[in-house]
Amino acid sequence: MKGKIAIPRTTIERLPLYYRCLAKLDKMDIEVISSKELGERIGVPSTQVRKDLSYYGEFGRRGVGYEVKLLLKNLERILGLNNHWPIVLVGAGNLGRALVNYEGFRKLGLEIKAVLDTDLNKIGNSISGITVQSIKNLKEVVEKYNIKMGIIAVPAASAQQVADQLVSVGIKAIWNFAPTRIIVPEDVKVKNEDLSVGIIGLVYHLARNE
Numbered sequence: 001m002k003g004k005i006a007i008p009r010t011t012i013e014r015l016p017l018y019y020r021c022l023a024k025l026d027k028m029d030i031e032v033i034s035s036k037e038l039g040e041r042i043g044v045p046s047t048q049v050r051k052d053l054s055y056y057g058e059f060g061r062r063g064v065g066y067e068v069k070l071l072l073k074n075l076e077r078i079l080g081l082n083n084h085w086p087i088v089l090v091g092a093g094n095l096g097r098a099l100v101n102y103e104g105f106r107k108l109g110l111e112i113k114a115v116l117d118t119d120l121n122k123i124g125n126s127i128s129g130i131t132v133q134s135i136k137n138l139k140e141v142v143e144k145y146n147i148k149m150g151i152i153a154v155p156a157a158s159a160q161q162v163a164d165q166l167v168s169v170g171i172k173a174i175w176n177f178a179p180t181r182i183i184v185p186e187d188v189k190v191k192n193e194d195l196s197v198g199i200i201g202l203v204y205h206l207a208r209n210e
């Protein structure tokens with residue numbers, strides 16, 4: 001990666017799209033892809049593909065394109081997917097259970113190591129082999145598994161409190177599913193997953209076309 005060049009946020013946001021697309025091509029035994037074709041698959045012009053990838057190195061060959069396996073490996077490294085990332089999930093409700101049951105995370109090196117809740121009726125229950133523990137064990141599990149990432153799957157009213165607890169034990173990345181903004185220190189990255197915002201965008205589209 002080039003030293004001090006600021007990489008645009010939009011480029012960083014496209015990296016997972018390139019990654020997913022290349023993983024698919026690799027599965028189909030496609031060995032080489034041009035920037036034009038890659039761009040078409042993720043919906044950007046070939047010039048943008050070349051620009052995006054050039055921030056991280058010289059991966060393509062002029063007139064040939066990109067070697068799928070090689071670029072995939074590099075993107076895996078750039079995205080940190082070649083590492084193992086243990087995760088703590090807070091909130092063993094409907095969404096929490098669905099996330100624990102989702103197999104796709106493992107393929108990305110992500111593993112939910114602990115599920116925590118405050119509800120005594122849920123503590124001790126098992127979800128896909130993981131025993132729900134009390135939120136009181138947060139510090140202990142984070143230290144035990146060296147966890148840096150947390151998922152918030154609690155109601156909005158509890159989200160800030162849970163975020164504060166996660167931050168206090170050294171969590172640096174939070175995936176927040178509660179439909180509310182949470183405030184964290186600058187060195188903590190938050191990704192808000194607000195499904196209702198997504199669907200409102202679709203409804204707006206329908207309403208405008210009526």
Ligand SMILES: NC(=O)c1ccc[n+]([C@@H]2O[C@H](COP(=O)([O-])OP(=O)(O)OC[C@H]3O[C@@H](n4cnc5c(N)ncnc54)[C@H](O)[C@@H]3O)[C@@H](O)[C@H]2O)c1
Pocket residue numbers: 090091092093094095096116117118119122135152153154155156158161162177178179195
């Ligand atoms: N269910 C969905 O499909 C869905 C989709 C998108 C977003 N969400 C959001 O995700 C969150 C969870 O939704 P859900 O449907 O799983 O709710 P839920 O009520 O089924 O589960 C929430 C869980 O959080 C626990 N909890 C509450 N306060 C806590 C605290 N301070 N510490 C630890 N645990 C605590 C509760 O005991 C409960 O087990 C909500 O904010 C919801 O708006 C849900």
